[in-house]
Amino acid sequence: MLHTVNASPFERTALTCCLAHAVNGDAVVLIEDAVYAVVKGSTASAEIVAMTEGVDLYVLGPDLAARGINRAKLIAGITEIDYAGFVDLVVAHTSSQAWL
């Protein structure tokens, strides 16, 4: 299962709920305002680190760039992808689910 999350973790619970349902072998892609979650030192990033064993985490680069989030500010263990990489992930998973 490929999960996408598009909401800021400081405004909505989509990320928390997604992480609670993602299982071993799943992938989670953070897009739009959800990219704020991967900033080092944030409460949301701590939650991600605590809850994502066995889950592959990705963040969409263009959404980071749009928001001025420097790569150096990202927590470890997260893979930045571009739109083509996003498409590859969709193809690689049999189903996907959008948490909004």
Next chain:
Amino acid sequence: MSDTAIAPKIIKKFLYVNRKAPYGTIYALEALEAVLIGAAFDQDVSLAFLDDGVFQLTKGQNARAIGMKTVSPAFGALGDFGVTRLYVEAESLAERGLTRDDLMIITHDFENGTTGEVPSIIVVDRARMSNVMAEHDIVLTF
């Protein structure tokens, strides 16, 4: 629904995931519309209710005074459309101070034609809900 399909009919397992309370946004109504479309095309349709979505199933809703359509009675009719599985997450209920008794009683007829009604609501824990999601071909979240 139609016998005139050109290609062999493809039936996929659809899961409509409801995560929003019923009246603050239009999501609940929109999800119901989409559910009925899926059922009309003879797809294998199930629903899941988690997070604030569990509020959609509570008893005693009446939206007349806020000028909106009351969403909940429609769930009682889903069985007539072949939609017989409504998965509800136990943790989401508990977090909101709800129990199964706070939910509407929703049933569907036995499939083998014998008389009697079967409960449609299936309360599952969070781990089981993850499995339910994984068991479906298409997951649409509202």
